[in-house]
Amino acid sequence: MKKILILTSIVLLLAACIPSQAQVTFVPVTYTPDVNVIVAQTFAALTAEAALTQPANGFTQIPTLTSTPEGPTTATVTATPVPGFISGALSYPSSFIPPLRVVAFQVNGFNYQWVDTMQNQSTYQIAGLAPGLYHVVAYIMDGTYAGGYTQMVPCGLQASCTDHSLIDVEVKSGQDTPNINPGDWYAPAGTFPPMP
DSSP, X not given: OHHHHHHHHHHHHHHHHSOTTOOOOOOOOOOOOOHHHXXXXXXXXXXXXXXXHSOBTTEEEEEEEEOOTTSOOEEEEEEEEOOEEEEEEOOOSSSSOOOEEEEEEETTSSOEEEEEOOTXXXXXXXXXXXXXXXXXXXXXXXXXXXXXXXXXXXXXXXXXXXXXXXXXXXXXXXXXXXXXXXXXOOSOTTSSOOOO
């Protein structure tokens, strides 16, 4: 009986809240796309895609898309340099060449990249280097002995050559810098950075 009284009370309260002449009007919501915005966004996307697939002057184009509430999406293209390479011949003051880690250290920076070689491998190439200046050093795998590309190498590694300073090697976008031979195994201990 209590339940019936509570339900009746709720119905009466609801009936009192609704005006007798109430009208409910439904307003349809429609969305009309702005053709100009769609065309501008499509054009920006196609331009960005084309920029990514057609590098110019050794640079890869990376678009940045921006959008504002008032207008269409626009593309800003930023050039990113294509990496370069360093390559050269390997040597070691012995009858064989041990496995080596050849490292390119960025001059005045903290970046470096290396390649590990096998026993008696006589050449190397380090790929994926950002354009800039590098020093090249080869290490035996335990890191206790190193040979660098120093002023002594172009001097002919003669006993009369005493300059063991590392040579700045320039890497250009998308190009190989060849003949960088880390053959100065005669530098005093501590001349080269430690092996990474």
